[in-house]
Structure formats: structure tokens, C-alpha cells
Amino acid sequence: MAGGVGSRFWPMSTPEKPKQFIDVLGIGKSLIQLTVERFETVIPIENVWIVTSEKYKNIVREQLPCIPESQILLEPCMRNTAPCIEYVARKIYAKYPEANLVFSPADHIVLDVNTFRNVIKNSLEFTENREAILTLGMMPTRPETGYGYIKSLQGNETTSQQVETQRLTSESIHKVEAFKEKPNLETAKSYLAEGGYYWNAGIFIWNAKMVVNTITALVPELTSVFDKIEPYFYSDKEQEIINQYFPTCPNISIDYAVMEKSKEVYVYPADFGWSDLGTWGSLYTHLEQDENNNASVGQNINLIDCKNCVIHTPSERKVVIQGLDNFIVAESDNTLLICKKEEEQHIKDWQK
């Protein structure tokens, strides 16, 4: 799923080239390239599909030349995750009714790729012949208010220690009791104290038949749109028909449309150094920091008397910064942003 616009990371991320296509970590690979790479050895590259906006088609082709054009699905407009998932699941199901699917955002990071691959393997095993929707629940390490939470059925919580000792076998998979929206700090603290709550990583594993049947049962207004589109799958007219009908899809997330309603939702507690990199603050914690706790992405950055800063500038730019403490300095797309880290929630407003 690579259709987001990444507005919180402006100006590094822009509507023309959002976060998933940016080398956010300064390691020579964009987040979508890292995401595809993460599935290597688990899912053959020829089975990888990208759903994105039509305006990012060329960026995807350029960054992922390994993905055939026929497996890059283009949305003519943004309609949140439910239509995205219905589109690719219906299309794959039409040709491969036995398919088992992993849905993953393209703009997150995972530090422990080996564990991630084990979790995905176990997950696919779990859903292969089961009418189950499996979500990955990240072991929470702090009362984060920027994530949604998944609550496992009471008595079924898995502790961090168990995750470790069980070496992430599928035996730690449990039914979900509820999905919780981003909490305030007090609520988040109570979740951690109570146990059995996990961060919702937005990664879902279910087989194609289950996706199609579940959406048919729970989101009929979405199914009816794709009933009109389905006859054109794999035809020359598919894009034209998508462009015509996709905008009539309900604008709805898969969490709201399905996860919060289905009785067959499971959570697999896991711990593989995941982050949605949703804020500059979270990026900062995932970058290497110098002895003054500055994190820099750029080739030629000279920091003098600076501390606790995060700097993200074009690789060709020479940068000299003196005397900043706890600031974000970002330049991209002909735009320069300098602001205090604690003010980053206002970045969306300043773009206008």
C-alpha cells in the first residue's frame, strides 16, 4: 500500500514525492524499496503487488524496476485503505483463488528483518486454510499516543518475555477483543499497565477468499463498486473502468470497515523494531546520533554547538549549522523548514 501523501514529513515528503519514495534514513534506499526488500525470501518478487496513486506510477517504476507494470495498481484518487485492499484482493482472487495475502504499508521501517520474516512466514501458515484476519501487534515499549492499539481477548495477553521465549511461533496468536484509536497519554499508560495491548502496525495477513467474503459481508457498498469493475480485470479497459468507478468507493479505512466489526480477527504479538516513522521525532530516534545527539541525513553537514537536532537535507547541499538545540532542519523540493522539534504537530498548517 503506497498511496499516502506523507504530509507530516513536509518538506522532506511532499504530495509530488511522498515519504515512501524518499531515502528517509539516508542509507541509499527509499522506504518502499526497503519494504519490498523486507519480503525477500518470504514472498517471491513476482508475487508482489503495489497499489498506489496514478501520479506515483513513474516513481514506482523507477524505484522498483523489478515489479512488472501489470502488478502496479493505480488509484485515480485517495479512498483510504478499504478500497485499496478490495481492489488488489479482488483482482488477485479472480485469477488466483487460493492466494494468501499480506497487506503492508510501504512507508514503515523494521529494524530486525529476520524476525519480521519469521513472523510473516508463521502468519501466512496461520491464515492459509483459516477464515481468519491476522493483524500484527507490536509489543509497546512506551505509552505512545501516536499509534492505535489492539487489545487481545482478556486472559490471552502475551508478555514481552513470552514473545522472546516463544521465539515468535504462531502459538502466541490470539483473538482480538477491540481496536483502540490513538489514546491520550493517560489512557496509553493504563494500556501498558494493564497488559494485552499492542500497537497496530497496519499489517494484515488473510487469504484472498477471506478478504473478498469479509468485505462482501461487511462493506456491501464497496463490493458493489468492484462487482462492476471485475469483468474488466486484466483487460485493456481496466484502468479506464477503475478511473470511472473507483471514485465512487466509500472513503473508509479497513480498520473501521472490517477489523472493528469482524469476529475473526486475531493478533500476533511481535517485536521486530517497527516504526511507522509518523513523526520527525520518531525518525530522529531511528537515525544514528552523534555525540551531541544530533541525527543527520545528508553528505556534507557541519554542526557546531548543536544538540538534539534532526537534519535532513539534499545530498548535494553543503550545510553549516551553529547554535541550535532540539530543532528540525529539513530541505527538499525547493523548500526549507527550520522549527523546534516540539512544534512539529504544526507542520501541516505551515505548508499552506
Place this chain on the structure above:
Amino acid sequence: MAGGVGSRFWPMSTPEKPKQFIDVLGIGKSLIQLTVERFETVIPIENVWIVTSEKYKNIVREQLPCIPESQILLEPCMRNTAPCIEYVARKIYAKYPEANLVFSPADHIVLDVNTFRNVIKNSLEFTENREAILTLGMMPTRPETGYGYIKSLQGNETTSQQVETQRLTSESIHKVEAFKEKPNLETAKSYLAEGGYYWNAGIFIWNAKMVVNTITALVPELTSVFDKIEPYFYSDKEQEIINQYFPTCPNISIDYAVMEKSKEVYVYPADFGWSDLGTWGSLYTHLEQDENNNASVGQNINLIDCKNCVIHTPSERKVVIQGLDNFIVAESDNTLLICKKEEEQHIKDWQK
């Protein structure tokens, strides 16, 4: 005189395109364009000569298409102001022995152009038939430590009020007692308290014959270099010969070589809103400031919770800055500088 490299204004000013060629004030004209414009109505444009480095030839041609190529003299290397003045004075004197000359830096600003023009007219009248070197002394308004000072002969000082009431006629011209290097703050304060001290603006008015004779008498090792060059003035070989012999000139300022030694030096106290724009701080005071005392040069700059800052960014760049107090933010030539105003004396070091 347009050969400087403007290193204190990095990165706005760079060795490739120094300060005199930059629209420092954000008004659509570079400092050299403003300087040439300042002499309009006083000196016919066909009598204007530029001495610069050979590497700035194309910038000068581009920014000053009104100046014929034959009046752009190119130095193959930097040898300070004495060789520059000797070159252009000897060359003009060879063809126009009656010429009366004004030497002016290309990278200063003058706010009151009308008064400036009156001063220049009076100055040229004073030196036309006199064996005199006239310097312009700026009425000091603060104990500035960034300028050299000119001390007029005791009993000859002119007060600020006199400058005003005399309406800057040449009657306020006096002999110079001494040139003083940039003082420390205590010394600068004593200059202002004592009176009769003026800022040295680096503008000199003397006739061509006086320049040639004075340099012959006081800097013979410079004269001897140009004795070899003179036969090639106005010939096809001039540049080749200049390139050969100019590097052998002593590297010496006109202040040190002549002004401090000649007995015929006069000072004309004047007040026309002059600044050498030698520091970011002095540029800051000459830019329009918003209600939070921020001074910005750029087309699309959004300042939030900022005060006392000076921002100089490319006109095409969108800039959002939040939470800075008393900072310099400058971008040019693929380089970004952010630093505290009070640290600007270190900018030269950071360029390396």
C-alpha cells in the same frame, strides 16, 4: 574597485560570485549595479571604469552591459588596492592626462544618494587643479570597531551639526593628521568623545596626474612594474602583459602605501547613510524589519515565533522558520548556513 571575494558574507557571497555582484538588499539590483547608478548625473557612464578579477569578467559584462569591455580592467590575481589604483590611473592618465578621478569600492551602500552626489561634485571641484588626495570621512554615529578611522588635523574637526548646516560644501574639507586602523571598543569610544575622527569609507578623489606622481614618489616598486606595462596600454597585448607582470606587484593597500605617508591628504566629512556592509549585523540594520525585528530577503519566507533574525535565501525557495531568535539563515550557491548573529565572526572558519 570590484575585485573582492566577500568572504564574510558566505554563503550568500562566494568566491565564484562575491558580494558586489549579489542583490544583497533584495531590491532587484546588485551592489555594483547600485554603485554605478549612484554616480549617474555626476560622472558620465562612458567615463566609468571597472577593475575586477579576470574571473568576474562575465558577471560584470552581464550586470553592467552599459560599460564597454575596454573599460573593464582584469587583474589576474589579487594584489590589494594600490596596484588596482595604479593600473587604472596610469592607463587613464596615458590617454587623458587631465583626468580627475574618483575611486570607489563596488560593494558598499549609500542611502542618501543626492547628498552623495553633491559630495562627489564638490570633491572633484576640490581636486581638479590641486595636488591633493581627498578622502571621504563618514560622520561616526556609534563607536564602530569594524571600520578604520581618519583623524583630521587638530582644530579642524567638523561636527555633525556643521556638516548639516554647511550643506556639505567643500569648505568643510580639512587636512588629515592620521589614519587609524580598526580600533577596539574603548579606543573607538575615545575617538567619538574627542571629536575630529571619521570612518574611512575607502573612497578617494584625486586627479590622475596626482595619483601617478604620488605613487612614483612613495611606491617606486609599484611604478616600476607599470613602467614595463605602460607601452602596451590600449594594445592587443595589454592583457597578456598584465597577466605577466601584475603578479609581481607588491601586495599592498593604498591606505598603507600612500594615505598614511603623503602630506597632501585631506578629509571631507560627510553623512550620506554609508555602510560597507561588512557584516551580517550591518546588513541586518540596513534591511526593512518586520514587527518582530526580522529582516528577510526572499520571495516566500514565512517566519513563526521568530525575532531579530536576518534571512537571505534564493528568491525561488519556499522557507518556513519557527522559533529562532537572533539568528542568521542564509542560503546560496548550494550552501545553507544557520548560525547565531553573535557568532558571525566565525563564518570565515566554517567555509573550509
